[in-house]
Amino acid sequence: MKTKRQQSKDEYIATKSMTMIQAINDGMKTVLENDETTLILGEDIGKNGGVFRATDGLQEQFGEERVIDTPLSESGIIGASVGLAVNGFKPIAEIQFMGFIYPAYDQIMTHVSRIRMRTMGRFTVPMVIRAPYGAGVRAPEIHSDSAEALFTHMPGIKVICPATPFDAKGLFISAVEAPDPVLFMEPLHSYRSTREEVPTGHYTIEIGKGKRRIEGNDVTLISWGAMVPLAEKVAKQADAKGISCEVIDLRTLYPIDHDILAESVQKTGRAVVIHEAPRTGGLGNDVVSIINDTAFLYLKAPVERVTGFDVPVPLSSLENHYLPTPQRILTAIEKVMYF
Amino acid sequence: MEEYPLKQIIDEQGNLVDMQDRDRIHKELVENGYYHMYRIRTFDKKAKSLQRQGRIGTYPPFEGQEAAQVASALALDSDDWMFPTYRDHGAMLTFGADMVRTFLYWNGRVEGCVPPEGKRIFPAAVPIATQILHAVGASWAEKRKGTDHIAIAYFGDGATSEGDFHEGLNFAGVFQTPTILFNQNNGYAISVPFERQTNSKTIAQKAVAYDIPGARVDGNDFFAVYFEMQKAIKRARTGGGPTLIEAVTWRVGAHTTADDPTKYRSTEIGMDVVDPLIRMERFMKNYGFWDDAYIQKTHQQVEEEIESAVKAMESYSKANVEDMFDYVFAEPPKQLLEQRDSYLELLRGQ
Numbered sequence: 001m002k003t004k005r006q007q008s009k010d011e012y013i014a015t016k017s018m019t020m021i022q023a024i025n026d027g028m029k030t031v032l033e034n035d036e037t038t039l040i041l042g043e044d045i046g047k048n049g050g051v052f053r054a055t056d057g058l059q060e061q062f063g064e065e066r067v068i069d070t071p072l073s074e075s076g077i078i079g080a081s082v083g084l085a086v087n088g089f090k091p092i093a094e095i096q097f098m099g100f101i102y103p104a105y106d107q108i109m110t111h112v113s114r115i116r117m118r119t120m121g122r123f124t125v126p127m128v129i130r131a132p133y134g135a136g137v138r139a140p141e142i143h144s145d146s147a148e149a150l151f152t153h154m155p156g157i158k159v160i161c162p163a164t165p166f167d168a169k170g171l172f173i174s175a176v177e178a179p180d181p182v183l184f185m186e187p188l189h190s191y192r193s194t195r196e197e198v199p200t201g202h203y204t205i206e207i208g209k210g211k212r213r214i215e216g217n218d219v220t221l222i223s224w225g226a227m228v229p230l231a232e233k234v235a236k237q238a239d240a241k242g243i244s245c246e247v248i249d250l251r252t253l254y255p256i257d258h259d260i261l262a263e264s265v266q267k268t269g270r271a272v273v274i275h276e277a278p279r280t281g282g283l284g285n286d287v288v289s290i291i292n293d294t295a296f297l298y299l300k301a302p303v304e305r306v307t308g309f310d311v312p313v314p315l316s317s318l319e320n321h322y323l324p325t326p327q328r329i330l331t332a333i334e335k336v337m338y339f
Numbered sequence: 340m341e342e343y344p345l346k347q348i349i350d351e352q353g354n355l356v357d358m359q360d361r362d363r364i365h366k367e368l369v370e371n372g373y374y375h376m377y378r379i380r381t382f383d384k385k386a387k388s389l390q391r392q393g394r395i396g397t398y399p400p401f402e403g404q405e406a407a408q409v410a411s412a413l414a415l416d417s418d419d420w421m422f423p424t425y426r427d428h429g430a431m432l433t434f435g436a437d438m439v440r441t442f443l444y445w446n447g448r449v450e451g452c453v454p455p456e457g458k459r460i461f462p463a464a465v466p467i468a469t470q471i472l473h474a475v476g477a478s479w480a481e482k483r484k485g486t487d488h489i490a491i492a493y494f495g496d497g498a499t500s501e502g503d504f505h506e507g508l509n510f511a512g513v514f515q516t517p518t519i520l521f522n523q524n525n526g527y528a529i530s531v532p533f534e535r536q537t538n539s540k541t542i543a544q545k546a547v548a549y550d551i552p553g554a555r556v557d558g559n560d561f562f563a564v565y566f567e568m569q570k571a572i573k574r575a576r577t578g579g580g581p582t583l584i585e586a587v588t589w590r591v592g593a594h595t596t597a598d599d600p601t602k603y604r605s606t607e608i609g610m611d612v613v614d615p616l617i618r619m620e621r622f623m624k625n626y627g628f629w630d631d632a633y634i635q636k637t638h639q640q641v642e643e644e645i646e647s648a649v650k651a652m653e654s655y656s657k658a659n660v661e662d663m664f665d666y667v668f669a670e671p672p673k674q675l676l677e678q679r680d681s682y683l684e685l686l687r688g689q
Contacts, residue, residue, distance in 0.1 A: 044603075048530035048603045051529070071531070071536050072497035072498065072536065075502055100466060103466070138397070139396075140397055142465040142466060280674070310675050311663050311675070312667070316447030317449075317658035318660060
């Protein structure tokens with residue numbers, strides 16, 4: 001099997017306006033074209049093109065041998081991917097919704113994340129596990145979970161969560177090319193909410209680097225995935241009140257970019273972390289720790305967290321009360337401003 | 340599979356396959372079966388139309404599976420346990436679930452998970468195959484308590500690929516629990532056809548591996564399902580352990596209102612062949628059970644019930660924010676109460 005030489009970064013000139021779901025689809029197309037060892041497997045991803053159409057047209061183009069409808073078995077998908085990965089293939093496994101990843105948790109926790117360590121590098125299982133996550137689209141029960149902290153706490157797997165179409169494709173290709181397993185969380189709420197120009201060819205974005213979305217001086221808002229557009233929106237509202245917010249999109253949740261947090265919070269002296277997962281044990285706590293480690297003496301107020309509550313994501317009639325709201329974020333911003 | 344032939348009592352044209360079964364079929368059973376199938380069919384149609392109008396959320400229709408759901412539920416006693424999936428609200432309604440609450444569930448209300456007082460209906464399982472083990476456990480408890488109550492687990496063809504299915508059958512076999520493992524093989528798990536789901540020719544044959552009785556029935560034949568259920572229930576109540584029943588049926592519509600089956604399913608089986616209500620109607624006409632006055636009265640009664648349930652659903656009191664916090668624990672921990680109170684205070688300040 002051959003891996004086609006990757007195009008140099010300069011080779012992409014052409015861009016196309018894409019939604020996030022189109023960008024992810026295009027990313028998969030790019031890696032399927034470039035690397036014959038890649039294959040995609042999951043439930044309803046072939047003929048149906050995925051329940052969100054993420055894999056639309058891929059089976060048609062690349063055939064049933066590379067874009068594979070599996071039996072309905074999440075543990076099966078991930079466990080079989082371990083075997084495929086250790087034996088020359090690069091599986092891209094789709095878990096239909098993050099709330100359905102739990103049957104595969106055993107495989108990820110006890111095998112995917114540990115094979116390299118347990119064999120001192122003799123065996124490795126590079127793979128990408130794609131999982132749409134998050135609430136806010138009135139989906140049925142269990143379809144709205146945001147379980148990143150279960151995986152950032154798991155040693156041996158990287159966790160990525162893009163917020164924009166451009167980042168989604170570039171980070172996805174990096175994830176596929178990474179030597180280690182990656183959980184690639186896709187904010188389903190953002191799949192079709194915006195478009196931007198995305199290069200049509202091969203490009204990568206470095207894993208482990210955050211991005212400053214809005215520059216500001218008074219408060220740093222830190223978030224990822226579907227919460228990034230919300231943070232941007234609230235930053236504008238705060239701006240109207242004379243509070244200048246800097247918005248940081250972490251993009252990679254493990255390993256977190258310490259430098260971008262340190263630099264920003266050292267400048268602003270105030271921070272609000274926003275995530276939709278429950279508060280206790282949430283990744284926001286790691287962000288607070290990093291700020292303590294890197295910017296404690298610059299802080300003008302304790303760091304605030306605006307998160308989902310410590311409850312299971314409620315059924316859709318109450319999901320908007322579960323999710324962070326502009327009002328809760330603004331309240332937190334004012335709290336750190338007038339501490 | 341020779342070992343698991345498809346059992347039929349009435350064929351597609353509504354004729355008895357074996358005239359000896361004529362004596363087992365009484366007016367009350369026929370009318371009860373027809374009434375419930377018509378009732379849940381009408382519910383299902385209404386739900387689909389409400390979803391299209393944006394009056395409820397995503398909805399998984401069960402059209403085509405009415406015989407399997409109604410006959411299995413009618414064979415139970417009121418003290419038995421039911422562990423349904425998200426597509427089994429037809430069975431739930433037949434077994435005594437509240438219709439207003441069933442509509443509420445599909446409108447994103449947790450009240451829809453709560454069965455009427457005393458009704459042992461577990462909330463529909465949204466993950467796949469997980470509920471099979473719950474039914475095994477609940478019926479095991481009945482066995483340990485020395486009752487003759489049983490539990491039924493509903494699941495689809497896709498569920499047989501999950502580990503929990505196999506673990507459930509194994510536990511049921513090892514502990515000889517009074518469990519009915521009721522499979523509705525409706526041909527598709529979202530987009531994946533049965534023949535791509537498993538290399539087994541039937542689901543019933545999977546019982547062999549666990550050494551429990553298995554049966555394969557025409558799931559569009561109300562009587563075939565009903566009599567097979569009776570047999571399995573009798574065995575369960577008298578210490579004979581679990582039974583796997585495969586009811587072969589057909590998902591007429593989409594997986595849910597969010598998908599388009601023409602994208603992945605090219606062959607449609609004509610309603611003339613698969614529709615369990617048409618078959619029941621034919622049977623009733625063929626054997627003198629069809630009574631225009633009764634039918635008309637039944638239709639009118641059902642339509643009134645459904646209209647009034649929709650009204651009640653739409654005029655139901657607003658979802659209560661506190662419910663999200665207050666039912667997580669018997670006694671909410673302090674930090675959860677703090678989260679609740681500060682959010683409620685914020686809402687009041689709006």
